Amino acid sequence: MIEVPHNTHRVKDGAYMENPKQQIGSFIKYLSDAVKGHAKPELSPIEYGSEFKSIFNGFIKVACTNRKENTYRVSWKYTAGRGGIAEGTKDVARVVTITVAYGVDLEDYLANILDNPQSIFVSV
Numbered sequence: 087m088i089e090v091p092h093n094t095h096r097v098k099d100g101a102y103m104e105n106p107k108q109q110i111g112s113f114i115k116y117l118s119d120a121v122k123g124h125a126k127p128e129l130s131p132i133e134y135g136s137e138f139k140s141i142f143n144g145f146i147k148v149a150c151t152n153r154k155e156n157t158y159r160v161s162w163k164y165t166a167g168r169g170g171i172a173e174g175t176k177d178v179a180r181v182v183t184i185t186v187a188y189g190v191d192l193e194d195y196l197a198n199i200l201d202n203p204q205s206i207f208v209s210v
Contacts, residue, residue: 087187087207088120094203109199111140114162117208118180124210125180135159136193142167148193156186184208 092113095102103109118125135149146162161181186192187207195202 087209089205090116090120090208091205092116092199104200105141106199107139107141110138110146110196111142111144113196113199114140114144114146114164117146117160118162120208121182121184121210125182127180136197138196146196148196150193151183156188156190157183158186158192159183160192182210184210 090113092109093103094109096108103112135147137145137147139145143165144163146160149159151157151159159181160183161179163177163179166176185208190206192206195206
């Protein structure tokens with residue numbers, strides 16, 4: 087399984103990220119890195135599941151497709167002109183199906199990200 091962490095403190099100055107959108111943005115970045123090569127350009131965004139907003143108008147959508155096997159369909163989007171470290175000139179949307187470590191509810195993890203500083207583990 088691949089570890090997917092997220093920052094709880096800003097890299098540039100070490101300040102605590104108290105806004106969940108900041109930590110979700112960090113999670114999206116690390117998830118994107120973890121599934122690089124497996125995530126596909128999003129041709130048809132998933133229209134169901136839970137949506138979590140991130141900074142710079144980005145978002146991640148999560149839908150459990152098989153609760154028994156802890157499998158999720160996940161899509162995310164970085165918007166153009168997002169600012170920050172990597173300023174984008176166009177929208178970047180991706181989608182991937184992942185299996186999350188047993189016992190972790192990805193939707194609950196993201197909904198309560200401020201209470202979940204630990205990494206999660208996924209497989210593609």
